[in-house]
Every structure is written in structure tokens, then in C-alpha cells.
Amino acid sequence: MTSTTWQSVQAEALRRIRSREWPPGGQIPHEADLAEELGCSRGTVNRALRDLAEAGLLERRRKAGTRVPLNPVRKATLEIPIIRQDVEGRGQTYGYRLLATREAAPPPEICERLSLKPDTAMIHVLALHLADDLPFCLEDRWINLRVVPEIAQTDLTKISANEWLVQNAAFSAGSFAFGAIAAPEATAKWLDCPIGAPLFTLDRTTWAAALPITSVRLCYIPGYQMRAEI
Amino acid sequence: MTSTTWQSVQAEALRRIRSREWPPGGQIPHEADLAEELGCSRGTVNRALRDLAEAGLLERRRKAGTRVPLNPVRKATLEIPIIRQDVEGRGQTYGYRLLATREAAPPPEICERLSLKPDTAMIHVLALHLADDLPFCLEDRWINLRVVPEIAQTDLTKISANEWLVQNAAFSAGSFAFGAIAAPEATAKWLDCPIGAPLFTLDRTTWAAALPITSVRLCYIPGYQMRAEI
Structure with a gap:
């Protein structure tokens, strides 16, 4: 029995984005469907996609689901020190x-x-x-x-x-x-x-x-x- | 029956930080204790504190718990567009x-x-x-x-x-x-x-x-x- 980790789900999602299997502008499968396909929990899929969304490689919209953005925006966190x-x-x-x-x-x-x-x-x-x-x-x-x-x-x-x-x-x-x-x-x-x-x-x-x-x-x-x- | 929302928990946490009831450098109560005191779930406390941590007003450390930072660092998210x-x-x-x-x-x-x-x-x-x-x-x-x-x-x-x-x-x-x-x-x-x-x-x-x-x-x-x- 192999266990599917969030890291491996993330790597697979990245591969699909890069190969354009999930093309720019396109919607990706629902989390529940991905979880079933990849043999893991929905929580694992969610964890895997979170970083990608934060990095601007996926775009999550309430109700409209998750898309590969046409124009990914990179986000940087800037610490503003005293x-x-x-x-x-x-x-x-x-x-x-x-x-x-x-x-x-x-x-x-x-x-x-x-x-x-x-x-x-x-x-x-x-x-x-x-x-x-x-x-x-x-x-x-x-x-x-x-x-x-x-x-x-x-x-x-x-x-x-x-x-x-x-x-x-x-x-x-x-x-x-x-x-x-x-x-x-x-x-x-x-x-x-x-x-x-x-x-x-x-x-x-x-x-x-x-x-x-x-x-x-x-x-x-x-x-x-x-x-x-x- | 009143319900305690994460927004009201957040407002209370902010009040305590500002009034120095939770002083700079000091540890704040555990989430479970706060939840009991404020009459809400631990998840609600967690949701309330998340923004404050992201804004740099609280500092969460694995195992060491949550503190009010001595020197809060403001974080800005910068979108790096094409x-x-x-x-x-x-x-x-x-x-x-x-x-x-x-x-x-x-x-x-x-x-x-x-x-x-x-x-x-x-x-x-x-x-x-x-x-x-x-x-x-x-x-x-x-x-x-x-x-x-x-x-x-x-x-x-x-x-x-x-x-x-x-x-x-x-x-x-x-x-x-x-x-x-x-x-x-x-x-x-x-x-x-x-x-x-x-x-x-x-x-x-x-x-x-x-x-x-x-x-x-x-x-x-x-x-x-x-x-x-x-």
C-alpha cells in the first residue's frame, strides 16, 4: 500500500499545469474528483493546492471552482521592518x-x-x-x-x-x-x-x-x- | 443565546494587544483556554488569530505557542504582475x-x-x-x-x-x-x-x-x- 502525500499531489498538479494538461484559463477537476483519482483524502488535495494558489499558479473562486489563471500573478511577501x-x-x-x-x-x-x-x-x-x-x-x-x-x-x-x-x-x-x-x-x-x-x-x-x-x-x-x- | 463569531474574537484579541493586557513579548493563552473563556470553538479562535498573525501582530511558534512580538514586523503582499x-x-x-x-x-x-x-x-x-x-x-x-x-x-x-x-x-x-x-x-x-x-x-x-x-x-x-x- 502506498500513501499519497500532499507533496506528491502538489507535484502532480504542477506537472499538469506545466504540461498544459491543465491549460491556462481552464478549470481543474473538483477536489473530491481529484482525491478519488489520486487515492487520497480531500483534505490532502486541499493542502496540496493551497501553496499553488498562494503562489498564484491556481486561482480559487467561490462557487466557480479552481482555474489555471491565464496570467499568473506572482506574489511576494515583503516584510516592512522598523x-x-x-x-x-x-x-x-x-x-x-x-x-x-x-x-x-x-x-x-x-x-x-x-x-x-x-x-x-x-x-x-x-x-x-x-x-x-x-x-x-x-x-x-x-x-x-x-x-x-x-x-x-x-x-x-x-x-x-x-x-x-x-x-x-x-x-x-x-x-x-x-x-x-x-x-x-x-x-x-x-x-x-x-x-x-x-x-x-x-x-x-x-x-x-x-x-x-x-x-x-x-x-x-x-x-x-x-x-x-x- | 449569543454566538461568538471569529470577528468578535479578533476584535477582543486586538483590544487586549492594544491595551497591553497582552503585553509585547508576552505569551497569550492557549487556543483551547481562549475558546472556553470566550465561549466559542477552538476553530473560531484559530480563525480569529490567523489574520493577526499574518499581519505580524501575533507570532506563532511551533511548540512555543503564540506571543505578542516585541517588534512587530509589518508584512505587505506585493503582486508582481507581468x-x-x-x-x-x-x-x-x-x-x-x-x-x-x-x-x-x-x-x-x-x-x-x-x-x-x-x-x-x-x-x-x-x-x-x-x-x-x-x-x-x-x-x-x-x-x-x-x-x-x-x-x-x-x-x-x-x-x-x-x-x-x-x-x-x-x-x-x-x-x-x-x-x-x-x-x-x-x-x-x-x-x-x-x-x-x-x-x-x-x-x-x-x-x-x-x-x-x-x-x-x-x-x-x-x-x-x-x-x-x-
Whole structure:
């Protein structure tokens, strides 16, 4: 008696996808039918197909069954560390300088990005993150005081807004945009790089349910790379 | 009789994390105990905690139980579309030009990145992806012929290596690095932008089990942003 493992079911499913026995756009057999054909439980089939679906090689739809997608989309999981952890993960010593903080009304682009009225009470924070005492990342952040009023009583010279928010403004939705800019004059000064140098940027907004918490632009020094695994 | 839903269990768990009733670094109760306390099944507790773990707000360890992490790491899922889909998703018309393709030995940096010997048979592909007939992304790619020999018989003027590989070299592991560079002269020519303009870059390597398939650098036009959701 041989036992059919989920790994062997997965290998067989992969073989059928690659050989186009299960063609792009086509529906694959029901789990119950596959289980019968391959001589295993339905749970084993389900376990086998789960990874393939997560990797974007199968597409599961409620009621419509499972298909081989016409255009598979690869998904990567990106860990967004606190900047301190990013620096320490590179084997460097982390440092932090609060450059400026003030209560202010948000500029139009922040209002638009966070769907806020211009009279919303916000805090603007400018901070420099250091690696081995050298500039690493410039943080330019707006924080919504209506959602996290406690930040007004927080000493941001001691803990970065980045770290405080990750620890205290939990479970938000958010969006990211990665890009590149030519270093503007003020940014170049803080990052100690030539004006116009190519900088990797991360723009991030985070939300607690429907309430916008913060919008931040991180500008990294020339040569910085952000890594992720599929 | 009230029924306890996984949503209400999740809300209660979140409340305890935020209020530090479950403090950072501390272990939370066993699922069975939580189920009894909250009057629901263990499966409901499990379902409730799954999202929190995926969002990085809880840390599940085999045998060691579930903890509130000291330093929560936010995870974002990034969909890596075929470039054609990225262009079409922006409401633009996709175009593609194969600029050069040749069999060649890989340069040292590619050997190192893919752990390959210098005499590995590879194909080098240079291609330009267009949006509304304008340059969008320059693809500079090395492909390992030992793993995907079929690519040598593929007409890469008809289908991009990007698309062919996604459809045919399935289920690989991979790593990504995002960054920014100043446009080198040749890149600037293809992307029709000034030399030295800041370009967002994506370096990607993909693997089939332990076998390296491909290494690619994508250089996007100035102003391009890659978006993701938490």
C-alpha cells in the first residue's frame, strides 16, 4: 500500500499545469474528483493546492471552482521592518535624530492622499535615521492627531515616530509606493549626498479601519536596496 | 443565546494587544483556554488569530505557542504582475520590442548572484516594454539554458521572456531588490530620458528548487511607482 502525500499531489498538479494538461484559463477537476483519482483524502488535495494558489499558479473562486489563471500573478511577501531593525539587520549601529516637529495643518497633497479636511489637526515630523553614525534614511511624516492623540505627549527625540506608530497604532490597512527621485537640495543636505543623486523612496499611508493615521515619505541614501523574497 | 463569531474574537484579541493586557513579548493563552473563556470553538479562535498573525501582530511558534512580538514586523503582499499587465492596469496600451538576444557566458556578477559556473550556457535578452508607444521599462535578463532549454526555441520577438517565464517556469522561489540608479547612457537612450535621471530598479532572481532560472534587472522610466497594499 502506498500513501499519497500532499507533496506528491502538489507535484502532480504542477506537472499538469506545466504540461498544459491543465491549460491556462481552464478549470481543474473538483477536489473530491481529484482525491478519488489520486487515492487520497480531500483534505490532502486541499493542502496540496493551497501553496499553488498562494503562489498564484491556481486561482480559487467561490462557487466557480479552481482555474489555471491565464496570467499568473506572482506574489511576494515583503516584510516592512522598523527602520532601526533594517539598520541592525545590516550589522550596523542604529542612530536617530529628530530634526523638526510641529503641529500644523496638512498641505493639500497630504489631505488628498489621506482624504482629510485641510483643518485636521496633524503633527509634522522630520527625522533622520543613521547607520554607523552616517545618514541612512530621511523620514518626512504627517500624523493625524484625531486618531493617535497620544503622539502629542510622546518624546519623539527618544523614540522615532516610525517605531512608536508600529508599536502603538496597530492593525491598520495601508498602501505603499516605491519609486525613485533626484535628491532635492534639502534632502541632499540631510542625507549628505549630491543634489540630484538618485534616491529610492517609499511612500506609505496607514489606516485604522477608515481612519487615516499617517502618511510618510522615506528617502534612502544613494545605493540603498530594499529586499524581499517570493 | 449569543454566538461568538471569529470577528468578535479578533476584535477582543486586538483590544487586549492594544491595551497591553497582552503585553509585547508576552505569551497569550492557549487556543483551547481562549475558546472556553470566550465561549466559542477552538476553530473560531484559530480563525480569529490567523489574520493577526499574518499581519505580524501575533507570532506563532511551533511548540512555543503564540506571543505578542516585541517588534512587530509589518508584512505587505506585493503582486508582481507581468509587465504587460502592469501597463494595461494603468489603462495604457502595451507594446514590446526585443532589442537583442544571444547565447553567451554569464558575466561574473550574474555567476555570483545565481551561484553558477562561468561556463554555464545562458541566453542574454535585452528588451524594451512600451506603454502607449512610449518607453516604460528596460529589461536586461540572463536565462539559464540548462533549466529552461525551451527558451532557445521560443520566438522572443512575439512573447517577452518575462511573460514566457511566468507562464512556463512555474513555482520558483526568488528574491527581489528594489532600488534607484542614475540612468547610464545606454539605458537613458532606450528609455528616452536624460542621462543621470533617477530610475526605479527591480533586480530579481528566480529559482526552480535549487536551480537558478533567471536574473533580471528592470529599469523603469523616471516617475514610475510600484504600488502595494498591506
